[in-house]
């Protein structure tokens with residue numbers, strides 16, 4: 001089609017991010033909370049939602065959720081930008097950058113960190129993690145920062161899909177050295193218990209993103225937020241599409257914050273299960289299993305595709321990441337409910 005010739009070449013060249021539907025399988029492929037919200041919580045939310053006037057636009061900034069988050073995190077509301085998922089935040093940050101400014105990250109990491117810059121024709125600079133244990137050559141990374149002067153650095157802490165945290169000493173050095181913004185993506189913060197929110201005061205170039213999609217079990221709602229220095233937020237906000245968070249999503253987020261007790265109980269279960277899963281997987285000689293501070297475990301084996309297909313035939317869907325750069329031989333499994341994890345372990349033992 002002729003009109004296509006007006007589209008960015010960087011866009012038409014790009015492969016779309018896609019997760020294909022696989023019905024009737026045990027889902028251990030998207031690092032979700034494996035528990036749905038209890039019926040009583042869903043009913044209370046539904047009742048509240050039915051009282052809202054949906055003919056009216058939301059306020060531009062999901063102010064009520066912004067305020068509730070500010071209170072919880074001991075920040076000013078102006079330091080928080082709510083968005084339709086943290087994916088949206090990543091895109092907004094890239095689009096806010098001056099044209100052609102390099103974006104930087106590590107490899108392997110979350111796929112959108114390089115997909116978004118590449119789609120919009122920003123250079124992406126990546127430093128490979130060590131193949132042996134997916135740790136970072138910190139000096140190499142810092143040297144690259146000096147050399148390439150990125151306007152934005154994406155680091156998931158813990159990293160996905162490898163599961164490790166960056167060392168504090170490294171991040172402090174990086175925050176001092178980086179000429180531009182540093183986004184620490186804390187999508188899996190609840191599972192690691194490590195946050196850099198307290199460091200915001202010391203580092204005006206630090207941004208932190210969080211999501212309701214993982215520990216709060218709201219992947220289907222699409223809700224995330226960005227925190228940072230207020231004057232920076234004022235500018236970044238302009239790159240948002242107005243009214244991007246609807247009233248239904250905002251209310252779901254507010255309800256989630258009121259139900260901390262439920263989520264804390266589930267979090268504890270996930271952490272216990274993660275440890276059990278890790279220990280049991282480590283007993284399988286043919287696997288190389290990587291320790292994780294998140295709600296998933298990465299492992300390496302000789303024939304990942306065959307293992308992935310075998311698990312699928314057993315009714316289990318995990319993530320085959322083996323074709324991604326730096327992840328040859330690797331599969332990733334999300335921590336599920338005890339019974340699901342046991343089924344996964346049984347099947348994996350059978351395969352191995």
Ligand SMILES: Cc1ncc(COP(=O)(O)O)c(C=O)c1O
Nearest residue numbers: 085086087156160187211213224
């Ligand atoms: C590191 C990381 N950041 C962000 C996201 C996406 O979060 P959201 O659902 O809030 O868009 C994911 C999802 O898997 C992730 O792994």
